[in-house]
Amino acid sequence: MLMEELNLQIYGCKKCRLWKDTKHAVPGEGPLNAKVMFVGQNPGADEDELGRPFVGRAGKYLTKTLAEYGIKREDVFITNIVKHVSPQNRKPFDDEVRACLPYLIAQINVIKPKLIVLLGASAKDTPRIDGIEYIQVIHPSAAMRFTKMSEKFRQQIAEVVKEIAAIKT
Ligand code: SF4
16 A cells, blocks of 8 residues: 555544544654654644644654764654544553554555664554564653653664664665
């Protein structure tokens, strides 16, 4: 399936309750030949407003930290497991994750990344696919609030850089 078709399906999706009262679906963005995907759990209010992933405070922190380590945001594909914001930004329910997960799997099948970086809680629900490396890192929203978490997050991003270098060789 083409990514455009997939995006259209996501924009019109009503497979779970979350589409109600949202402004935009947030399918994700990035190059279709990206070697690296970043996957979060679900979009927040800023993402709902703009229809783009990781554009709020946590997203800006992520983008800035990646840049400090030489990773350009525009070189990676960034998305979430669940494509619509939740009411009051609650954690998505299991049935909502199950309903939305096929979109992430379809995106992975289109992009065929070598590495998937799992941001925070997404690690629990993202299926592990043979032939893809996975790295779990602290969610940037936690990393930006606590110094200890921030230090750990930076170490983890340094590991991501090493993995990316290994992919290229
Ligand atoms: S969260 Fe996912 S499954 Fe639920 S309506 Fe949105 S796109 Fe569809």
